[in-house]
Structure formats: C-alpha cells, structure tokens
Amino acid sequence: MMFSQPMMSHQLTADADAYAGKSAETRHLKPGELSTGTTIMAVSFDGGVVLCADSRVSTGSYVANRASDKIAQLHDHIWCCRSGSAADTQALTDYVRHFLAQLAVETGRLPEVKVAAHLMRRLCYQNKDNLMAGVIVGGWDPVCGGTVYNIPVGGACIPMPFALGGSGSTFIYGLVDAEYRENMTKDEALALVRKAVSHAMARDGSSGGIIRTVVATEEGNVRDYVSGNALPYGPAGW
Amino acid sequence: MASSGSGYDLSSSTFSPDGRIFQIEYAAKAVENAGTALGLRCRDGIVLAVEKPLVNRMLVAKTTGRRIHTVDEYAGLAITGFVSDGRQIVNRAREEASNYEETYGTKIPPETLSARISTYVHYFTLHGALRPFGASTLVAAYDPGTKRHSLHMIEPSGVCYEYYGAAAGRGRQLARTEMEKLSINPARVASGGGEGEGGGGGGGAITVADGVRQLAKIIHSLRDDAKDKPFELEMSWLCEGSGWKHQGVPRDVIADAVEWAKKEIKDNAEDEDDDDDDEEEEVGGGDVMEE
Numbered sequence: 001m002m003f004s005q006p007m008m009s010h011q012l013t014a015d016a017d018a019y020a021g022k023s024a025e026t027r028h029l030k031p032g033e034l035s036t037g038t039t040i041m042a043v044s045f046d047g048g049v050v051l052c053a054d055s056r057v058s059t060g061s062y063v064a065n066r067a068s069d070k071i072a073q074l075h076d077h078i079w080c081c082r083s084g085s086a087a088d089t090q091a092l093t094d095y096v097r098h099f100l101a102q103l104a105v106e107t108g109r110l111p112e113v114k115v116a117a118h119l120m121r122r123l124c125y126q127n128k129d130n131l132m133a134g135v136i137v138g139g140w141d142p143v144c145g146g147t148v149y150n151i152p153v154g155g156a157c158i159p160m161p162f163a164l165g166g167s168g169s170t171f172i173y174g175l176v177d178a179e180y181r182e183n184m185t186k187d188e189a190l191a192l193v194r195k196a197v198s199h200a201m202a203r204d205g206s207s208g209g210i211i212r213t214v215v216a217t218e219e220g221n222v223r224d225y226v227s228g229n230a231l232p233y234g235p236a237g238w
Numbered sequence: 239m240a241s242s243g244s245g246y247d248l249s250s251s252t253f254s255p256d257g258r259i260f261q262i263e264y265a266a267k268a269v270e271n272a273g274t275a276l277g278l279r280c281r282d283g284i285v286l287a288v289e290k291p292l293v294n295r296m297l298v299a300k301t302t303g304r305r306i307h308t309v310d311e312y313a314g315l316a317i318t319g320f321v322s323d324g325r326q327i328v329n330r331a332r333e334e335a336s337n338y339e340e341t342y343g344t345k346i347p348p349e350t351l352s353a354r355i356s357t358y359v360h361y362f363t364l365h366g367a368l369r370p371f372g373a374s375t376l377v378a379a380y381d382p383g384t385k386r387h388s389l390h391m392i393e394p395s396g397v398c399y400e401y402y403g404a405a406a407g408r409g410r411q412l413a414r415t416e417m418e419k420l421s422i423n424p425a426r427v428a429s430g431g432g433e434g435e436g437g438g439g440g441g442g443a444i445t446v447a448d449g450v451r452q453l454a455k456i457i458h459s460l461r462d463d464a465k466d467k468p469f470e471l472e473m474s475w476l477c478e479g480s481g482w483k484h485q486g487v488p489r490d491v492i493a494d495a496v497e498w499a500k501k502e503i504k505d506n507a508e509d510e511d512d513d514d515d516d517e518e519e520e521v522g523g524g525d526v527m528e529e
Contacts, residue, residue: 118343
C-alpha cells in the first residue's frame, strides 16, 4: 500500500511557483501536465463486465477536453479505464495492447483478463517513480468469464467484483457499497455505474462531461454514452 | 555412407546438392541408438518412461544421470541421446517456463513451451559454428487455462509435433507399433468416446495407471536380457491423480508394473509357441515423417 511522503522544506520553497493556483487534486501533476481528474469504475456481472468513465480532461481548473474517451481497448474482449496523467496512461495502454497482441499471435488463443492486468501491473510497478497512473482493467475471457482488476497508483494488482478509481471515486464509495449486489444482470450493472458516476460528476470538480460505458461480453463489446444533459443525477435534474 | 568424404557433412550451415543437411542426420543417428524414451497420452494424464542403460556396476543409478526432469509445476521433459545435450535443453525449458510466468502471470501453455524449445533446438542447426543437439525431447505438460494435457516431441532437427504416443531412441519403431495398439488416438478408434481431434480429455479408454504398465511392458519387451546391459527404468506422470503436477511414478508402482510386464511378456511368448504366424509386423518407411 502507499505511504504519503513528508514534503521536504526545500520543495515547498523551490517549487512554490510551479504549484501556484493548483488545487489539492492537481498538486501531484507536473506543470502543464494533463490530468484525467476522473471518475472511473468497472463492475463484473454474470458473463461480462461493464466499464464506465466520465469524460473530463483538465489542466488545473481548465477543461482541456469535455468529451474525451477514458475507456481504452486492450484486446478483443479486454478494456481498461484510465485515470491520472493522460500521457502516462495512454502510453501504458499502448504497451499492454502491443504485448497482448503479440501473445495472442504466439499462443493462438484469446488472452485472459488476468494476463492483461499482470502486464499493466508490471509496467506500473517497475516504473512507479516516473508514472502517475491508476487504471482499472476489465473484460471477458473464456477461462474466468467477466473479471475486474484494480491497479492503483504504485502498481498493486487486485482482483475485485467491482472497482472504483479517480478523484471522483471518493464521493461514491458509500453509494456503490450500498447498492452493489452479487450476480447482477447486465442492465442492473449498467444502471448502477451510470447512477454512481453521475453522482461523482456532480460533486467532483475534476469529473464531468458525459458518461461513457462499455459492456464487454463473449458476444462482443457495446459502447454507449449518456450525454451531459441527460444524466441520472446532476445539475440538469436539480 | 554416401555423405562422408564429399565435404557436405562438415557443417550444418551447408546443404548437400540434393538438399540435405548431413550434420542433422548424424545428430538423429546419435539418438537412434540411445536408451528408449516413451511418452503416452492417456485419458487422465501423460506418462513418460525412459530406459537408462547402466554403464557401470557401481553407479548410483536411482539419483544420477537422470533422463526425466521437472521443468515447471505442470511440465516435465524426458530426454534421450546425448544426455548432456539434453540437460542443456532442460535448462532452456526451465528458463522459458519461468520467463513466461514472470511476464504474463500465467503458466506457459504446453504448445508455447514446446514451440520455444524447438526454436532453441532449431537454432543450433543454422550456424556453422554450432553443432545440432544429439538429443530428442518428450514434453509432457498440462494447461490450467484450457484444462488440456498434451505430449510433444522435439527432434534434433528442431521439428516439434504433438502425439498421442511418442517414442525416441532404440526400438522406437517397434514401440510406436505397440502404442498404436493401445487405441489412444480417438480419431482412429471407431467407437471411441466421441472425443474429437485434440479434444479436452484426449486419448481413448486407457488410464495413466494402465499406461504405466503398458510402457513398462513395451520397454521390457524391446530388450534381450541375455544380450543387453542392465538398465534403470525411469518413469514420471502428470495426471488428475497427481493434481496435474509432474512427478516421478512411485517406486513401488513401477516395481508392480515391471512385475506385471515381465509376466505378460512371458505368457505371450508361451502363446506364440502355439501359433507362429503373426510375427514380423514391420512398419515401412523407417521413422521419417513425410509431409
């Protein structure tokens, strides 16, 4: 697990300018770095996985992109939700996609979600000093069915029935803990993630825009979105 | 031998005018006269058996010069030919297995392990400065992902095929004929359990326990106790009963199998005195696999 490091006094003075005007959420970013200050989540259900993310990309208080796509495809049935530095997580998913494609060709079969998560974990752990990345890997494979792995900053890899991530997740842990049930149907899982992420977007300043979802099953993948004026909860409905 | 003196057999990096690489053929010759190595894919697992000739009466036979090696939790190799060449292959196989698991977090699939070993073996047939391996390798492995077990054989040329029954070394052709009779290939067994090619369980009705006895019998029947040197029978399995782990067959099980095998051979010999017809079942074509 992570331990917060005490900030050195020289850092406080020397870097004071660079961090001026930054909120607590964006203080970890390098000057000018884009952050997917984010709400992401994934829920496994019988036969697959639902992945969900907001769409805001910010630099400090400036919204650099209000309709971005934080759900990336790693293989035919394997996806991941990205949070943290946009550049870091894009590079990571590119690497994992590359390795998975190689593996699939060598073994001649569909890679397991477990393998995708392991590759992501290795990259995140071995480069932990240079990365700001928290990702959720989820998908369907013929061995384990629908599976979700949470890979938080630092490079742990934790299999979970559902996972939350990003700055917005802190606002909705209670909600999701209360509403999550085992053996949900696909539609129940979709309703849960939309409700939870819309609540996070309402309270978290660095989450917002639209809600994007991906449903990954044996049959294939279904992408969908809920536009900003049709969220289940939020300013539009207030 | 037509090849010797022609100059085309000095390096594996030179083809002969009729498209052969003699060094590889010589390496295959080195395996031909070595102890017999057998592998059998049964319904519930794989059995490996190797005949280890005892070159010295004072040898500690049970522990030294082993021919069967565990490579990973669910994978084992049997080697025959130049055993020291084989050890090199075993080391490489262990590296491949542990590298794969380190990288991908799952066990290496049997086909991938075999393919990587064969790539390694083949590499030694490409360079003028290298000598091909004088060893054949049987790979028994289980795939926890697909729950399939399989048997592969890699030859000095670097070719790799999957088998229901595989044999290398002295008497391999006779051993193959004997293994065919065990109806282990579901595609060839008319009323077999309906298992398709490469199907989950694989193999006909034979069990691992049966396989141990049959391989013991084959190895003993290939020998002439009056002429041949003493030998140690090494056996291992990888089956449902062992939790799919590759491990040595317990010594008492081997001893029972050998006792049964000797009795069978003796009984068969007595039967043959009655009718002496169906001898000499020669399988043509040597052991060159045509494609």
